[in-house]
Amino acid sequence: DAKTTQPPSMDCAEGRAANLPCNHSTISGNEYVYWYRQIHSQGPQYIIHGLKNNETNEMASLIITEDRKSSTLILPHATLRDTAVYYCIVRVAGGGSNYKLTFGKGTLLTVNP
């Protein structure tokens, strides 16, 4: 799986958009970009994933650059409950023992009142 680079921490004001960057310059053509988050003392939660097109769901938007070497997760209106560690993971799509999910250090997003 391609490696990713994320800033260790970010701050965001409540109600503002949170933009979390991720670099994945060695991504392969068949690898997706996945985002998960982990709120303190809970299991990770799936947020969104994409291959090359921008994606949006009820939680967030994912913007992937045209060369696919980086992406940005956007939380449009951050709330205090969005304070968590956000993980950007790049891997091929698929389930099963050949498709492990490997976590890096992620970005600790702190939403401030």
Add this chain to the structure above:
Amino acid sequence: GAVVSQHPSRVICKSGTSVKIECRSLDFQATTMFWYRQFPKKSLMLMATSNEGSKATYEQGVEKDKFLINHASLTLSTLTVTSAHPEDSSFYICSASHRDKPVYGYTFGSGTRLTVV
């Protein structure tokens, strides 16, 4: 949909005893389940991968005789920490791959906080 239930959420045990942690996929069949361990302020570390009806595959450095994994059905996997010691105190998390929707990634349980005293 795609809910994974993990039980117990917290457990305290005495050194030398064994502890079993259950991971159930409630509304889907899980082809594969994964077990992670997380120490304070660290990221998740994959311990092992289990497929229904077959032996688990352990990551390098993880003792298979200490961390027993059983995946008897498509909805249940268990992790037993045998002869637990204080250094086994950690946050254990399971995840499951949806058999019919693998592209959507994995669903995680809420974790088990194990404290060995």
